[in-house]
Amino acid sequence: MSARDNILARLNHASVTPRTTLPDVAGWYGTRQRGEDLPQRTARLSAALLAMRAEVHDVTHANWADVLLNLATAKGLRQVLVGTDTPHGAELQACQADNIAVLAYTQPIDTWRDLLFDGIDASLTLARGAVAEPGSLVLWPSPSEPRLMSLVPSVHFVLLDADTIHADIHSVMTAEGWHTSMPTNVVLVCGPSKTADIQQTLAYGAHGPRELVVLLRQPVGSPS
Amino acid sequence: MNKVISIHPAKDFKARSKAVLDNEGQRKNFRGAMDFLQAKRRSQFSDDDELQGLRNLGQAIRQYSLANLPRLLTQLEANLTANGVQVHWAENADDANAIALQIAQRVNAKHIIKGKSMVSEEIGFNHAMEAAGIEALESDMGEYIVQLAGEGPSHIIMPAIHKTKQEIAQLFADEVPGVAYTEDVDALIQIGRRVMRRKFAEADIGLSGVNFAVAETGTLCLVENEGNGRMSTTVPKVHIAITGIEKVVEKLEHVPPLLSLLTRSATGQPVTTYVNMISGPRKPGEKDGPQEVHLILLDNGRTQAYADDQLRPTLQCIRCGACMNHCPVYARIGGHAYGTTYPGPIGAIVSPHMLGLEATYPLAFASTLCGACNEVCPVKIPITDILVRLRSEAQAKPDTEAATLRGSGAARSAAVATVWGMWSQVYSKSGLYKLASWFMSRGRALSPSEQGAWTRSRTPLVPAPKRLRDLMKDRKP
Numbered sequence: 001m002s003a004r005d006n007i008l009a010r011l012n013h014a015s016v017t018p019r020t021t022l023p024d025v026a027g028w029y030g031t032r033q034r035g036e037d038l039p040q041r042t043a044r045l046s047a048a049l050l051a052m053r054a055e056v057h058d059v060t061h062a063n064w065a066d067v068l069l070n071l072a073t074a075k076g077l078r079q080v081l082v083g084t085d086t087p088h089g090a091e092l093q094a095c096q097a098d099n100i101a102v103l104a105y106t107q108p109i110d111t112w113r114d115l116l117f118d119g120i121d122a123s124l125t126l127a128r129g130a131v132a133e134p135g136s137l138v139l140w141p142s143p144s145e146p147r148l149m150s151l152v153p154s155v156h157f158v159l160l161d162a163d164t165i166h167a168d169i170h171s172v173m174t175a176e177g178w179h180t181s182m183p184t185n186v187v188l189v190c191g192p193s194k195t196a197d198i199q200q201t202l203a204y205g206a207h208g209p210r211e212l213v214v215l216l217r218q219p220v221g222s223p224s
Numbered sequence: 225m226n227k228v229i230s231i232h233p234a235k236d237f238k239a240r241s242k243a244v245l246d247n248e249g250q251r252k253n254f255r256g257a258m259d260f261l262q263a264k265r266r267s268q269f270s271d272d273d274e275l276q277g278l279r280n281l282g283q284a285i286r287q288y289s290l291a292n293l294p295r296l297l298t299q300l301e302a303n304l305t306a307n308g309v310q311v312h313w314a315e316n317a318d319d320a321n322a323i324a325l326q327i328a329q330r331v332n333a334k335h336i337i338k339g340k341s342m343v344s345e346e347i348g349f350n351h352a353m354e355a356a357g358i359e360a361l362e363s364d365m366g367e368y369i370v371q372l373a374g375e376g377p378s379h380i381i382m383p384a385i386h387k388t389k390q391e392i393a394q395l396f397a398d399e400v401p402g403v404a405y406t407e408d409v410d411a412l413i414q415i416g417r418r419v420m421r422r423k424f425a426e427a428d429i430g431l432s433g434v435n436f437a438v439a440e441t442g443t444l445c446l447v448e449n450e451g452n453g454r455m456s457t458t459v460p461k462v463h464i465a466i467t468g469i470e471k472v473v474e475k476l477e478h479v480p481p482l483l484s485l486l487t488r489s490a491t492g493q494p495v496t497t498y499v500n501m502i503s504g505p506r507k508p509g510e511k512d513g514p515q516e517v518h519l520i521l522l523d524n525g526r527t528q529a530y531a532d533d534q535l536r537p538t539l540q541c542i543r544c545g546a547c548m549n550h551c552p553v554y555a556r557i558g559g560h561a562y563g564t565t566y567p568g569p570i571g572a573i574v575s576p577h578m579l580g581l582e583a584t585y586p587l588a589f590a591s592t593l594c595g596a597c598n599e600v601c602p603v604k605i606p607i608t609d610i611l612v613r614l615r616s617e618a619q620a621k622p623d624t625e626a627a628t629l630r631g632s633g634a635a636r637s638a639a640v641a642t643v644w645g646m647w648s649q650v651y652s653k654s655g656l657y658k659l660a661s662w663f664m665s666r667g668r669a670l671s672p673s674e675q676g677a678w679t680r681s682r683t684p685l686v687p688a689p690k691r692l693r694d695l696m697k698d699r700k701p
Contacts, residue, residue: 168480
């Protein structure tokens with residue numbers, strides 16, 4: 001008998017009556033809905049992100065790249081890493097910026113790990129969406145925008161389209177049918193990395209990004 | 225260097241507790257930390273209706289998961305396997321370490337970087353790897369600190385909660401090459417960050433725990449604030465996750481309520497910085513992520529708890545630590561006094577299944593049964609009922625129906641059993657009671673002046689000079 005067989009045999013031997021009625025998770029979230037519209041959800045998300053010490057900047061389709069480069073300049077960043085085959089990555093690469101190199105994540109990490117850890121100041125990725133409550137961005141890494149982009153560089157810029165903000169985690173999961181389409185990795189992020197492991201004193205920039213900069217992009221045609 | 229903390233806590237639990245109680249500085253640290261964590265949690269649950277509703281839902285989800293555990297484990301295994309994750313089953317700590325070691329040796333690993341994992345503490349993972357010549361380095365700041373100090377965690381969420389920043393400053397100055405003494409917390413964290421970034425890049429294997437394993441999608445969920453969990457599970461070419469068999473839930477939608485209960489109960493955060501959901505190794509075309517992902521499912525006594533209707537709720541636990549943060553005993557003696565990997569109320573009810581009652585029964589007695597733990601438990605585990613049950617188990621007569629656990633009867637003493645045996649005879653037979661009470665009231669002078677724990681801080685018990693029946697007889701009509 002393998003360990004697997006033994007463990008399952010013991011569990012089955014316990015003759016616990018299986019339950020067939022699923023817990024009513026949707027019912028619970030149904031009663032908790034705030035019924036907020038998009039501007040209200042946006043405001044709630046922004047407030048939550050700011051409370052977690054993320055930066056939030058309102059941008060438009062026309063100006064987001066300039067805003068990003070100005071922030072990067074002000075922060076003294078020298079490199080910004082973008083993905084491959086993404087419209088926003090191409091747009092940023094097309095911008096002329098003094099002293100800021102816009103690089104693309106073209107090769108598997110195995111060939112340039114040290115450079116990523118030591119030679120890239122910042123990165124830009126597009127969020128798949130966000131949730132107003134508890135206030136997190138939904139990152140959905142892909143071959144174009146791999147996992148480490150949102151983790152290794154010290155400053156992480158996230159482009160977030162305001163019309164992708166859902167009410168809460170349960171809403172976004174069910175609305176988008178995540179249970180049928182989980183990719184290799186999904187990450188919810190609410191701010192820069194942090195720790196309170198030394199005498200309950202909060203310190204930012206533990207192992208992940210020291211700064212999380214959210215560029216909140218308003219839909220085309222929305223009043224500015 | 226990373227010594228295994230005692231696995232026989234029964235031996236010197238009282239001595240260790242006393243040592244902490246006598247240390248005013250440490251008591252102040254614990255008190256401060258507990259007050260801080262209690263206030264943080266309270267700030268998250270200002271709406272009591274919401275809290276109670278969410279607790280009911282959390283309890284329902286965990287009970288549903290346990291009621292269907294064998295089915296969910298096989299479903300989890302099938303979906304993880306379909307996603308390319310290799311699933312291993314371990315009956316005990318040795319099995320689990322052997323599985324990890326086999327993987328490590330196959331990929332010729334020299335360095336393992338660890339995200340925070342209490343199950344890895346439970347199995348003595350670091351020690352087992354070091355014995356085989358493989359470095360296992362903790363990357364969670366708190367775990368890194370206690371590893372540097374050659375200690376184990378004293379709290380399941382905040383491992384270094386027993387240390388002051390001055391102690392940590394001294395530790396870093398002594399143990400990290402090229403570091404000068406500083407009490408600046410930001411500077412200390414940046415030292416940890418610098419050391420660890422090299423280690424993340426160099427490590428051959430990343431090891432992590434699991435907060436929730438989702439059966440329907442084959443997904444491993446990990447919550448954390450530092451980013452070390454994501455680093456450990458993304459940078460090295462092999463990721464090994466290890467978890468107890470009880471951590472599985474069926475549906476992805478079961479995660480959000482438990483996640484909300486976990487982070488708010490644990491550290492008073494609406495959500496952690498990162499909620500990491502891993503559903504497989506690197507796919508063709510993806511440019512990073514581990515090439516291999518393994519999951520080790522560990523029993524280590526959990527099936528013993530599972531087999532008993534009263535003890536099964538022990539496995540509902542989502543490891544938030546709220547019970548210890550609110551425990552008047554834990555707040556005074558801290559985590560190390562318990563001697564077990566899991567301290568506090570949850571440690572007292574889960575450890576007997578891992579280590580046997582003979583090694584752990586004093587922990588069940590280290591409680592005032594005040595019930596604060598029951599009240600804050602986000603999944604409504606009746607902790608004090610289970611503590612009382614474990615006390616009876618510890619006193620049960622071995623090899624009888626009452627003795628159902630490994631180590632049942634470990635606290636049983638012939639003298640105590642005889643005394644209670646006599647007591648039950650006397651109190652169930654009126655003639656005997658009459659006779660016994662007559663002798664007691666006349667033999668007051670024979671009462672011992674030393675009456676065990678009672679007389680340590682109280683005057684000795686002496687029978688009344690007159691029995692109730694004598695007083696009634698003397699009463700004027």
